[in-house]
Amino acid sequence: MAAALRLQGIERRYVQGEGTLEILRGADFVVMEGQSVALVAPSGTGKSTLLHIAGLLEHQDAGEVYLGEQATAGLPDAERTRIRRTDIGFVYQFHHLLPEFSALENVMLPQMIRGLAKREAAARGKELLGYLGLGKRLDHRPGELSGGEQQRVAIARAVANAPRVLLADEPTGNLDPHTADHVFHALQQLVDATGLAAVIATHNLDLAARMHRRVTLQDGAVVELA
Numbered sequence: 557m558a559a560a561l562r563l564q565g566i567e568r569r570y571v572q573g574e575g576t577l578e579i580l581r582g583a584d585f586v587v588m589e590g591q592s593v594a595l596v597a598p599s600g601t602g603k604s605t606l607l608h609i610a611g612l613l614e615h616q617d618a619g620e621v622y623l624g625e626q627a628t629a630g631l632p633d634a635e636r637t638r639i640r641r642t643d644i645g646f647v648y649q650f651h652h653l654l655p656e657f658s659a660l661e662n663v664m665l666p667q668m669i670r671g672l673a674k675r676e677a678a679a680r681g682k683e684l685l686g687y688l689g690l691g692k693r694l695d696h697r698p699g700e701l702s703g704g705e706q707q708r709v710a711i712a713r714a715v716a717n718a719p720r721v722l723l724a725d726e727p728t729g730n731l732d733p734h735t736a737d738h739v740f741h742a743l744q745q746l747v748d749a750t751g752l753a754a755v756i757a758t759h760n761l762d763l764a765a766r767m768h769r770r771v772t773l774q775d776g777a778v779v780e781l782a
């Protein structure tokens with residue numbers, strides 16, 4: 557298997573008044589295709605910062621981010637945006653689904669915006685929602701779905717255009733433990749079925765245990781957990 561995402565020597569600091577916060581100090585991190593990694597670290601240690609840099613939403617001060625073989629640090633913003641749209645899917649704590657559209661339509665839309673025909677978008681949408689255990693909820697609108705179901709639709713939408721990497725920042729942070737477990741289980745099934753690489757920031761060690769690997773942030777570096 558090839559590396560889907562590779563961070564090398566990532567540094568990020570924030571200047572705050574007189575002081576400087578050194579959040580990432582030479583962080584190295586590789587995620588292979590078909591691998592899921594939980595990023596478990598205390599609040600304020602830089603999980604979101606790392607995900608934003610990996611997803612080309614924020615610039616690092618030093619170091620390189622590779623998506624597949626492509627180095628991205630020196631690229632113009634327009635090219636970074638293109639790579640972000642092609643290679644990265646994002647999921648956040650709140651799903652931001654479109655309330656007036658069905659689950660299936662929410663997953664079809666990003667594909668149709670990219671130029672896919674309606675029939676093909678529907679076929680892929682059904683397949684993804686099936687992997688996520690929502691085959692019987694295709695026509696439900698977000699308001700007719702449970703919180704965990706809504707979040708699974710958001711995951712399907714994030715991977716609708718077959719990105720290389722899924723980055724999720726506390727995707728189950730507002731769900732009860734049972735529902736959150738369901739979402740992580742579905743996510744793992746999706747990774748296994750599609751060969752997607754996934755990095756999921758979470759505070760919950762039980763949920764992290766469902767992923768292939770667990771890492772944390774220590775003194776600005778990524779450290780592998782058992």
Ligand SMILES: Nc1ncnc2c1ncn2[C@@H]1O[C@H](COP(=O)(O)OP(=O)(O)OP(=O)(O)O)[C@@H](O)[C@H]1O
Pocket residue numbers: 570571572577579597598599600601602603604605606
């Ligand atoms: N734009 C910014 N300017 C200054 N400081 C920032 C900025 N963004 C983040 N920070 C600081 O960097 C640190 C890391 O922030 P980050 O959001 O990455 O943490 P986190 O691990 O995701 O936290 P949480 O688990 O609470 O979401 C925090 O101490 C935060 O206050």
